[in-house]
Amino acid sequence: xxxxxxxxxxxxxxxxxxPSGVDGAVYNPVDHYYYVESGxxxxxxxxxxxxxxxxKTFTHVGDITLPGNHSEAMAIDHAGKKLYVNLTGVxxxxxxxxxxxKVVNTWPVPETKKRIxxxxxxxxxxxxxxxxxxxxxxx
Numbered sequence: 001x002x003x004x005x006x007x008x009x010x011x012x013x014x015x016x017x018x019p020s021g022v023d024g025a026v027y028n029p030v031d032h033y034y035y036v037e038s039g040x041x042x043x044x045x046x047x048x049x050x051x052x053x054x055x056k057t058f059t060h061v062g063d064i065t066l067p068g069n070h071s072e073a074m075a076i077d078h079a080g081k082k083l084y085v086n087l088t089g090v091x092x093x094x095x096x097x098x099x100x101x102k103v104v105n106t107w108p109v110p111e112t113k114k115r116i117x118x119x120x121x122x123x124x125x126x127x128x129x130x131x132x133x134x135x136x137x138x139x
Contacts, residue, residue, distance in 0.1 A: 001114025039070035
């Protein structure tokens with residue numbers, strides 16, 4: 001679930017129920033949407049969702065289906081048009097077109113064996129820092 005909290009007294013003002021396994025989230029300052037991942041610990045699950053919350057109305061306005069059972073860290077490009085997501089369940093980075101709400105590309109990162117711990121974006125490049133002390137990967 002996602003909760004709207006009053007910053008003055010920390011009271012919960014509203015709640016949005018989401019599928020189980022809510023984990024990582026990222027805010028897009030361009031479209032004012034909050035993207036919240038819902039995944040599963042079950043290895044047999046083939047897809048999971050990225051829930052889209054409109055922060056102006058605090059409503060659940062849609063979902064994006066992602067491959068695999070789980071994802072972790074996310075980053076949005078400076079234009080607010082693409083979202084990069086660590087698809088830990090399939091050991092790939094997913095590229096999501098936020099207008100069409102579809103995965104438009106994936107980058108396999110088999111060197112990580114398990115998970116990519118973090119990544120960051122500059123205006124030109126995406127840097128992936130795989131777990132287990134491997135060299136950074138640039139795209």
